[in-house]
Each structure stands twice: as structure tokens, then as C-alpha cells.
Amino acid sequence: MKMNTIGFIGLGLIGGSIAKAIRAYHPDVRMIAYMRSQDTLQKAVDEGVINEACSEVGEQFAACDLLFLCAPVETNARYLEQLKPMLPKTCLLTDVGSTKTDIHEKVDALGLTGQFIGGHPMAGSEKTGYENAKTHLIENAYYIITPGTGVPEDTVNEFVALVSSLKALPLVLDYRQHDFITACVSHLPHLIASSLVELVKDLDGPDELMKRIAAGGFKDITRIASSSPDMWEQICMTNSENILKALDHYQAQLSRLRTEITGKEADKIHAFFAASRDYRNSIPEASAGPLKKTYAFYCDMVDEAGGIATLATILASGGISIKNIGIIHNREFEEAVLRVELYEEDAYKKAVELLRKYRYTIYER
Ligand SMILES: NC(=O)c1ccc[n+]([C@@H]2O[C@H](COP(=O)([O-])OP(=O)(O)OC[C@H]3O[C@@H](n4cnc5c(N)ncnc54)[C@H](O)[C@@H]3O)[C@@H](O)[C@H]2O)c1
Numbered sequence: 001m002k003m004n005t006i007g008f009i010g011l012g013l014i015g016g017s018i019a020k021a022i023r024a025y026h027p028d029v030r031m032i033a034y035m036r037s038q039d040t041l042q043k044a045v046d047e048g049v050i051n052e053a054c055s056e057v058g059e060q061f062a063a064c065d066l067l068f069l070c071a072p073v074e075t076n077a078r079y080l081e082q083l084k085p086m087l088p089k090t091c092l093l094t095d096v097g098s099t100k101t102d103i104h105e106k107v108d109a110l111g112l113t114g115q116f117i118g119g120h121p122m123a124g125s126e127k128t129g130y131e132n133a134k135t136h137l138i139e140n141a142y143y144i145i146t147p148g149t150g151v152p153e154d155t156v157n158e159f160v161a162l163v164s165s166l167k168a169l170p171l172v173l174d175y176r177q178h179d180f181i182t183a184c185v186s187h188l189p190h191l192i193a194s195s196l197v198e199l200v201k202d203l204d205g206p207d208e209l210m211k212r213i214a215a216g217g218f219k220d221i222t223r224i225a226s227s228s229p230d231m232w233e234q235i236c237m238t239n240s241e242n243i244l245k246a247l248d249h250y251q252a253q254l255s256r257l258r259t260e261i262t263g264k265e266a267d268k269i270h271a272f273f274a275a276s277r278d279y280r281n282s283i284p285e286a287s288a289g290p291l292k293k294t295y296a297f298y299c300d301m302v303d304e305a306g307g308i309a310t311l312a313t314i315l316a317s318g319g320i321s322i323k324n325i326g327i328i329h330n331r332e333f334e335e336a337v338l339r340v341e342l343y344e345e346d347a348y349k350k351a352v353e354l355l356r357k358y359r360y361t362i363y364e365r
């Protein structure tokens with residue numbers, strides 16, 4: 001597989017992150033891109049990530065050795081029709097969509113099976129857009145690869161090597177198996193997160209006390225409810241069967257819990273929590289794998305105006321960038337504390353040391 005010119009259609013969170021990683025690890029590759037916002041595309045050119053901005057999906061893409069489709073899943077499938085007449089057989093097509101059966105079926109129908117390798121990085125965030133794209137987004141995350149039948153083995157191996165070179169963890173799967181797995185570990189969890197948010201919206205009073213009091217647990221489990229509705233609508237439309245299977249199983253589980261709580265069956269409820277805790281604890285938290293380690297500590301608040309600003313200034317003076325900072329109130333701490341999250345381990349260690357020098361009380365969890 002030649003890799004002189006790589007194309008991108010869609011340069012948002014995922015397309016932008018892959019393009020940035022390619023630029024970082026393969027600086028000489030020529031990259032061209034099309035996206036709807038020409039201003040943002042120009043920014044990617046100005047930053048040196050993309051070499052050429054395309055104002056449409058046209059003949060310029062015929063020069064690509066590899067073409068990434070990085071729009072929402074149904075949009076990617078539609079672009080294939082437009083691309084087919086202009087792409088040479090030597091151009092390898094790939095996508096980053098969260099569902100795979102739909103695009104594989106489209107590829108087969110268009111006779112493109114021999115030049116398509118499906119892809120899906122199991123990394124992302126609730127944020128969208130090129131502005132949030134990061135070189136390291138896919139680092140240490142599984143990158144699922146679903147080759148079309150007829151793609152030469154050497155080409156698959158070369159694509160696997162490319163994914164590894166971007167520091168992601170390639171995993172080759174059948175696309176149907178991919179769709180069942182992601183229905184359970186990604187698609188259903190998004191439905192649950194959003195419906196929990198809806199539940200609170202429905203049951204909260206006019207004083208919005210629920211919204212105000214909601215603490216770590218609710219926020220942890222609902223972060224992903226802030227994700228893009230366009231993306232999630234299309235995921236639900238293209239993986240409905242698998243999502244319904246997972247949803248049925250989940251509903252049955254909730255009904256069983258309902259019966260056990262109604263019947264005050266304490267032992268069963270205890271066994272349920274114990275089993276799920278043990279399984280959850282067996283999921284690796286280390287940097288390898290889809291769950292990224294967070295580098296956060298807690299710090300007693302100085303009860304005076306400008307307390308957060310002072311702390312932020314101290315960290316800035318040490319060259320430390322803050323990923324997230326906020327006051328939290330929960331039962332873990334007697335008083336309100338600041339939660340400070342850094343981007344990486346070195347910054348975390350440096351921040352803790354620096355703040356302790358300034359006599360801040362730091363809690364590490
Ligand atoms: N966000 C995640 O966590 C995540 C993770 C893995 C894979 N994915 C998949 O990656 C793909 C892109 O998601 P993202 O998170 O980068 O979204 P995003 O919103 O950040 O970017 C989407 C890109 O597609 C373009 N686009 C959207 N609708 C379009 C249309 N109708 N015509 C042309 N271009 C259009 C946008 O302009 C943007 O450039 C999706 O297929 C999604 O399923 C997302």
C-alpha cells in the first residue's frame with residue numbers, strides 16, 4: 001500500500017485526531033481534506049496538518065492512496081456512491097464509523113469490497129469538531145479493523161501496521177461481530193446515559209434541586225449524554241437490531257431488579273452488586289486499553305475570593321496546563337474541595353509537588 005497521499009472526508013473530532021496523528025508520526029505524507037466548514041479546514045491547513053483543502057468531494061480525491069471517511073455513518077455510506085466513479089482501484093477506502101454492517105453492505109452493493117477496510121477507533125469523547133481533535137486521542141485505544149472480503153492480506157497487514165504506527169491497538173474483527181459488541185459496550189450505554197438525564201429532567205422540581213445536587217455518580221454515568229445527536233441518531237438507525245437485542249436484555253435485567261426490590265430480596269440485591277463490582281474491577285484501568293487513566297487530585301479550597309485563580313496561576317507558573325478544574329461537594333470530603341485534572345502523569349506529579357510547596361492540602365485518590 002502506497003501512502004503518498006491520504007484523503008479525509010469529514011475532519012471533526014475523529015478525522016481531525018487521525019490526521020494529526022498521521023502528521024505527527026508520518027510527517028512527509030501529503031494529506032488533503034474536505035469538510036463542510038471551509039474556515040475550519042483552512043485552520044487545519046494553517047496548522048500544517050492538512051496540505052490541501054478541497055472545496056468539494058471531487059476529482060482531487062482520485063489522487064489518494066488511502067481515503068478516510070470520517071463523517072456520521074449514514075453520510076459516509078452516501079459519499080461512497082459519489083466517490084465510486086472517480087476512484088482508481090488502487091485507492092484503499094476506510095472509515096471510522098461506529099457501526100459497520102451498514103457501510104459494508106453499501107460497499108458490497110457498489111462492488112468496492114476488494115478495496116475497503118472498515119475501521120473504528122474505540123476512543124472519543126462527548127465533544128465534537130476539529131477544535132477538539134488531538135494527536136493522542138486514539139493512543140492506547142483499540143482500533144477495530146473489519147476488512148472487506150477480497151482485500152489482499154498484505155494490504156490488511158499494512159493497514160494494521162499503519163494503525164499501530166499511530167499508537168492505537170489494532171484488532172481485526174468480523175463486522176457483524178463488531179456491531180453486536182459495540183451495541184452492548186457503547187450504543188446501549190449511550191441510550192442509558194441519555195435516558196437517565198431525561199429521567200432527572202422529568203422528575204426534578206421547579207427548584208431544580210436534583211440538577212444542583214447531582215454529584216460524581218450521576219455525572220460519571222451521564223457524561224456521554226452530551227454527545228452529538230446527529231451521530232447517535234445515525235448509529236441507532238444503522239445498528240437497530242443489535243441495539244434492540246441489548247435493550248431487551250437490559251429491560252429484563254431491570255424488571256428482575258424491580259421484582260427483587262419489591263420483594264425485599266436483600267441477598268439477591270447484594271449478590272447483584274457484588275457480581276457487577278467484581279466484573280467491573282476486572283476491566284483494566286491501565287493506560288493500555290480503551291479506558292484512559294485520569295490524572296486528577298483534590299485540593300482544599302482557600303475560602304477567599306480569587307482562590308481558584310491563585311491556584312491556576314501557581315500551576316501556570318510551573319508550565320502546567322489544567323485539563324479540568326471545578327469545585328465539588330460530596331460526602332467523601334468534609335468541606336468543598338477543588339478537583340484538578342491534568343493531561344498526563346508528569347504534569348500531575350509536578351502539580352502536586354508544586355502546590356504542596358505552597359502549603360496546599362492535596363488528596364490523592
Ligand atoms: N465521537 C466519538 O466518540 C467517536 C468515536 C469513534 C468513532 N466515531 C465515528 O466517527 C465519525 C465522526 O464522528 P466525530 O465524533 O468525529 O464527529 P464530528 O461531529 O466531530 O465530525 C464529523 C465531521 O463530519 C462532517 N459532517 C457531518 N455531517 C455531514 C454531512 N451531512 N455532509 C458532510 N459532512 C458532514 C462534519 O462537518 C465534521 O467534519 C462518526 O461516524 C462516528 O460514528 C465517533
Ligand SMILES: O=C(O)C(=O)C[C@]1(C(=O)O)C=C[C@@H](O)C=C1
Pocket residue numbers: 097098121122123124125126185186187224227
Ligand atoms: O468516551 C466517549 O465519550 C465515547 O463515547 C467514546 C465511544 C464509546 O466508548 O462509546 C463513543 C462512540 C464510539 O463509536 C467509540 C467510542
